[in-house]
Amino acid sequence: MTNTTLDREIEQRLADRGVRYTRGRKAVTSALARADGPLSAAELHELIRPSVPLSSLYRSLAVLEEVGVLIPHFGQAVSRYELAEWLAGHHHHLVCLECGTVDDVELPEHLEKRITALVEEIGSMTTFSPSDHSLEIEGTCGRHG
Amino acid sequence: MTNTTLDREIEQRLADRGVRYTRGRKAVTSALARADGPLSAAELHELIRPSVPLSSLYRSLAVLEEVGVLIPHFGQAVSRYELAEWLAGHHHHLVCLECGTVDDVELPEHLEKRITALVEEIGSMTTFSPSDHSLEIEGTCGRHG
DNA sequence: TCTATAATGAGAATCATTCCTAATTACACT
DNA sequence: AGTGTAATTAGGAATGATTCTCATTATAGA
Numbered sequence: 147m148t149n150t151t152l153d154r155e156i157e158q159r160l161a162d163r164g165v166r167y168t169r170g171r172k173a174v175t176s177a178l179a180r181a182d183g184p185l186s187a188a189e190l191h192e193l194i195r196p197s198v199p200l201s202s203l204y205r206s207l208a209v210l211e212e213v214g215v216l217i218p219h220f221g222q223a224v225s226r227y228e229l230a231e232w233l234a235g236h237h238h239h240l241v242c243l244e245c246g247t248v249d250d251v252e253l254p255e256h257l258e259k260r261i262t263a264l265v266e267e268i269g270s271m272t273t274f275s276p277s278d279h280s281l282e283i284e285g286t287c288g289r290h291g
Numbered sequence: 292m293t294n295t296t297l298d299r300e301i302e303q304r305l306a307d308r309g310v311r312y313t314r315g316r317k318a319v320t321s322a323l324a325r326a327d328g329p330l331s332a333a334e335l336h337e338l339i340r341p342s343v344p345l346s347s348l349y350r351s352l353a354v355l356e357e358v359g360v361l362i363p364h365f366g367q368a369v370s371r372y373e374l375a376e377w378l379a380g381h382h383h384h385l386v387c388l389e390c391g392t393v394d395d396v397e398l399p400e401h402l403e404k405r406i407t408a409l410v411e412e413i414g415s416m417t418t419f420s421p422s423d424h425s426l427e428i429e430g431t432c433g434r435h436g
Numbered sequence: 437t438c439t440a441t442a443a444t445g446a447g448a449a450t451c452a453t454t455c456c457t458a459a460t461t462a463c464a465c466t
Numbered sequence: 467a468g469t470g471t472a473a474t475t476a477g478g479a480a481t482g483a484t485t486c487t488c489a490t491t492a493t494a495g496a
Contacts, residue, residue, distance in 0.1 A: 223451090
């Protein structure tokens with residue numbers, strides 16, 4: 147395995163929750179540990195096929211998410227649309243982890259400038275050419291009992 | 292209509308592309324203009340029902356995206372998973388608009404500190420309590436012909 | 437080893453999204 | 467206003483992703 151330490155940490159976490167660290171679940175975490183970005187169920191299936199059928203894979207993902215080993219990159223698998231920035235203005239997002247709503251925030255110029263500067267610095271560090279950016283802030287909105 | 296100026300800008304853009312600004316399309320843009328964050332097709336449908344059937348709604352979304360009036364909040368409607376940050380470390384994302392891949396970037400500490408400071412400032416401006424954040428940088432990765 | 441419980445495999449069911457085709461509508465021109 | 471043409475829509479069928487169900491298998495502990 148690529149990363150024994152990581153694997154042991156996961157094993158520990160699952161043990162604490164009384165959940166087994168089975169072959170299929172190991173296949174998922176180890177594929178994700180090797181990946182260099184978030185992967186979809188289909189992409190994972192391609193990587194670890196044919197050892198795990200899709201239905202089991204989805205179950206493994208759900209279990210691993212439940213115990214906090216995995217996180218979904220942008221919650222639900224539905225497309226959400228918004229007006230383009232030339233219409234709505236440049237903004238960022240507040241993502242509520244409790245109710246799933248996403249709210250826009252427009253930042254005052256001095257904060258926005260600092261973000262833009264950061265993005266440019268990151269671009270100059272890599273071979274990636276940034277054209278736009280969005281700061282996604284997760285937390286809880288003020289609307290819950 | 293809530294926002295006549297905006298509506299005229301959209302009308303103009305569609306006219307430039309030789310595309311009609313029909314009742315159904317207006318219903319979509321005006322609902323999005325009123326919304327305070329990105330909406331899914333189902334949410335939009337709920338808002339403007341029963342004037343527009345779902346299939347037409349999807350087509351409107353596609354057309355409006357094509358002419359640059361709408362943008363999807365996080366591309367494809369598939370869930371992608373990654374290891375939680377306590378396992379993978381805190382990182383941000385480079386989203387390639389050409390091929391759809393998402394790569395992780397881990398930032399050097401001085402940059403990360405600047406982002407954290409920003410997020411805290413934003414939190415203090417609103418009723419939202421941030422628990423985590425991710426900077427999503429869109430652009431093109433270095434891998435295309 | 438035996439038993440109770442957790443996990444898997446395979447396929448059916450569900451939900452979001454896309455596709456298809458005929459009927460309708462808007463637009464340009466008379 | 468009336469007509470021809472192309473764009474658009476409605477509605478339902480088809481697809482693809484995800485979830486559910488249930489019979490079977492594996493596991494941990496008595």
